[in-house]
Amino acid sequence: xxxxxxxxxxxxxxxxxxxxxxxxxxxxxxxxxxxxxxxxxxxxxxxxxxxxxxxxxxxxxxxxxxxxxxxxxxxxxxxxxxxxxxxxxxxxxxxxxxxxxxxxxxxxxxxxxxxxxxxxxxxxxxxxxxxxxxxxxxxxxxxxxxxxxxxxxxxxxxxxxxxxxxxxxxxxxxxxxxxxxxxxxxxxxxxxxxxxxxxxxxxxxxxxxxxxxxxxxxxxxxxxxxxxxxxxxxxxxxxxxxxxxxxxxxxxxxxxxx
Amino acid sequence: xxxxxxxxxxxxxxxxxxxxxxxxxxxxxxxxxxxxxxxxxxxxxxxxxxxxxxxxxxxxxxxxxxxxxxxxxxxxxxxxxxxxxxxxxxxxxxxxxxxxxxxxxxxxxxxxxxxxxxxxxxxxxxxxxxxxxxxxxxxxxxxxxxxxxxxxxxxxxxxxxxxxxxxxxxxxxxxxxxxxxxxxxxxxxxxxxxxxxxxxxxxxxxxxxxxxxxxxxxxxxxxxx
Ligand SMILES: Nc1ncnc2c1ncn2[C@@H]1O[C@H](COP(=O)(O)OP(=O)(O)O)[C@@H](O)[C@H]1O
Ligand SMILES: [Mg+2]
Numbered sequence: 001x002x003x004x005x006x007x008x009x010x011x012x013x014x015x016x017x018x019x020x021x022x023x024x025x026x027x028x029x030x031x032x033x034x035x036x037x038x039x040x041x042x043x044x045x046x047x048x049x050x051x052x053x054x055x056x057x058x059x060x061x062x063x064x065x066x067x068x069x070x071x072x073x074x075x076x077x078x079x080x081x082x083x084x085x086x087x088x089x090x091x092x093x094x095x096x097x098x099x100x101x102x103x104x105x106x107x108x109x110x111x112x113x114x115x116x117x118x119x120x121x122x123x124x125x126x127x128x129x130x131x132x133x134x135x136x137x138x139x140x141x142x143x144x145x146x147x148x149x150x151x152x153x154x155x156x157x158x159x160x161x162x163x164x165x166x167x168x169x170x171x172x173x174x175x176x177x178x179x180x181x182x183x184x185x186x187x188x189x190x191x192x193x194x195x196x197x198x199x200x201x202x203x204x205x206x207x208x209x210x211x212x213x214x215x216x217x218x219x220x221x222x223x224x225x226x227x228x229x230x231x232x233x234x235x236x237x238x239x240x241x242x243x244x245x246x247x248x249x250x251x252x253x254x255x256x257x258x
Numbered sequence: 259x260x261x262x263x264x265x266x267x268x269x270x271x272x273x274x275x276x277x278x279x280x281x282x283x284x285x286x287x288x289x290x291x292x293x294x295x296x297x298x299x300x301x302x303x304x305x306x307x308x309x310x311x312x313x314x315x316x317x318x319x320x321x322x323x324x325x326x327x328x329x330x331x332x333x334x335x336x337x338x339x340x341x342x343x344x345x346x347x348x349x350x351x352x353x354x355x356x357x358x359x360x361x362x363x364x365x366x367x368x369x370x371x372x373x374x375x376x377x378x379x380x381x382x383x384x385x386x387x388x389x390x391x392x393x394x395x396x397x398x399x400x401x402x403x404x405x406x407x408x409x410x411x412x413x414x415x416x417x418x419x420x421x422x423x424x425x426x427x428x429x430x431x432x433x434x435x436x437x438x439x440x441x442x443x444x445x446x447x448x449x450x451x452x453x454x455x456x457x458x459x460x461x462x463x464x465x466x467x468x469x470x471x472x473x474x475x476x477x478x479x480x481x482x483x
Contacts, residue, residue, distance in 0.1 A: 054383060056379055056382055056383065086387065086388070087387070090382075090385045090386065090387055091385060093382060093383060093384070093385045094384060094385025095385075096383070097383070097384075098379075098380075098383040100376055100379065100380065100383075102374070102376050104374075104376035104377060104379060104380035105380070106377065106380070106395055106399075107399070107477045107478055108398050108399055108402060108477050117384070117386075117394065118384035118385060118386060121386055121390050121394065122384060122385040122386055122390075150476055150477055150478070151478070152475075152476070152477055152478025153478075163380075166380075166384065167383070167384070170384050170385065
């Protein structure tokens with residue numbers, strides 16, 4: 001069922017924070033229905049890359065396209081680039097689901113309220129419709145029985161699964177996972193990886209930043225290794241994880257794997 | 259002493275209670291106004307760069323001016339300058355509100371700034387607008403987290419309100435002083451008055467503590483700040 005179209009296209013992406021150049025010309029495509037894993041040492045710019053994709057960070061230069069449409073800028077009639085309106089940027093963001101390392105659930109809302117907030121406010125669904133939708137995604141992450149709990153009453157693994165349901169409820173074209181299991185106790189990572197594995201199987205397009213190398217190798221169609229703000233290694237997971245050509249990637253993997 | 263209490267305080271209890279109700283009225287509206295002014299000052303300070311200095315000036319002015327001076331200033335100078343307030347009660351409410359709004363603005367600001375960036379990011383990532391995020395995610399949490407400080411500010415308003423008698427608002431303190439000046443028996447009258455203030459403030463604090471403990475366990479608010 002996997003089609004060949006590039007649903008995400010990143011071209012010469014650069015991002016600096018003041019004098020610090022974090023991303024230094026990143027280019028890649030992600031095919032619809034495929035899983036791309038991004039690995040790299042802490043501070044190598046993985047989060048910044050994901051955050052530039054949905055414009056939580058404004059790229060310094062370069063382009064990001066989602067399904068052929070540029071994110072964050074428009075091409076004017078005369079061919080010049082102009083910044084996009086806030087409303088359009090919000091609309092584009094809604095098409096990319098994001099799961100954060102720290103879950104970032106809204107603590108003053110119940111599990112179900114967390115999940116239906118954006119469908120109601122952003123997509124303007126009727127409440128009843130949103131509730132049906134929300135329950136569907138909560139059952140997908142096996143948390144239907146917790147819909148009336150507040151996040152504080154849930155374990156980290158449960159919170160992260162709610163966060164995944166919240167992102168899915170917007171029915172985005174692409175899911176971004178930024179170290180979704182790094183804040184979890186080891187015994188809780190399994191339940192989250194399980195959900196992510198199921199999504200990958202269903203053909204969800206996913207960009208996954210992770211240190212779970214076994215998982216990455218199993219689910220991804222392609223892996224890239226970031227170093228110094230550039231793609232240092234890029235290829236099918238079997239090759240990137242087992243026989244990387246870059247010395248730095250080899251060093252990084254041996255550190256993470258042992 | 260008990261005897262004195264019986265024939266000094268009890269026969270005049272209605273007078274004191276009437277004063278107390280004026281105190282409650284003035285404090286209630288002063289506090290509502292303070293919350294409104296404080297919210298505006300805080301939002302301008304944080305999000306409206308070109309008049310930010312005005313908000314900072316306002317906040318600092320309110321916090322730096324003694325309540326006694328503000329009462330006299332609003333009561334005697336404002337009518338000349340701005341044509342209002344028209345009543346002493348209005349002046350008392352505004353003066354109390356001004357001072358508290360400065361403190362509340364700073365309380366709200368620390369609440370907003372203390373909220374983790376991730377809370378907002380999560381809203382942005384699902385396509386919410388800044389306004390929606392402010393209304394649905396930031397504000398409710400600021401109110402919950404800051405509830406104890408907000409209530410504390412309310413008790414400050416009640417304490418400051420004991421000075422409004424200087425502009426002849428017939429509040430509890432005013433009635434008490436009037437009785438003292440009539441009977442020259444300050445001990446019983448002032449003690450009863452103090453007790454009324456203590457009970458009022460105590461009840462408010464207890465209620466606030468109950469409510470905020472409830473929030474804390476329900477929403478895990480400790481993790482918010
Ligand atoms: N908002 C920011 N302001 C300044 N520097 C930042 C900001 N976000 C990230 N950085 C810096 O950019 C670099 C890459 O960070 P990040 O993308 O979070 O790396 P990773 O996710 O790979 O650990 C780090 O040096 C970090 O300190
Ligand atoms: Mg990161």
